[in-house]
Amino acid sequence: MTAFFVAVVAVKDPAKMQDYSKQAAETFKPFGGEMVMRGKAGAVLTGGDANHQATGIASFPSMQDLKAWYASDAYQAIIPLREEAADMTITAYDVPS
Template identity: 50%
Template sequence: MTAFFIATSQIKDPQKFARYGQQAASTLSEFQGELVIKGKFSEALAGTAEHDAVGVIKFPTMDALQDWYKSDNYQALIPLREEAVNMSISTYAVPA
């Protein structure tokens, strides 16, 4: 069952955010994670949005996603992430 990690971000420090993104991307391959999209917010067509950017990462399974998120390499990046952005993170599973 394919799983997606979706992060919406309010950027506090663009330089730190760029560094976080580069370092986080380097942790994905071990867990077969694939960056699907990263982009800047354009407009809300319905409802409201309070974020500046979005990132979507695809994993082959929810277990792989969870293992990546809990990995020592990714956990070590959380302090940098918290300095760089206010981030909301959600996970989604694609039913088989």
């Protein structure tokens, strides 16, 4: 069952954010992950103000793969960079079968 990683992002340091994004995408590969979408918030259509500037979505073959990626040494090593680059809310979603 496919799983998705969704990050809503408030960027603190654009240069560090670019570096983090590139490094994070590289860590996906051993777990079958790939970026689906990365984009800036364009307009709030309903629900009030968006308190973030961007969203990133990655897909993984399963929730097990997604969790293994998140716990991997490679990803854990770049979390300090992530925290310097941006404030993020990261959520994992299963696709219902």
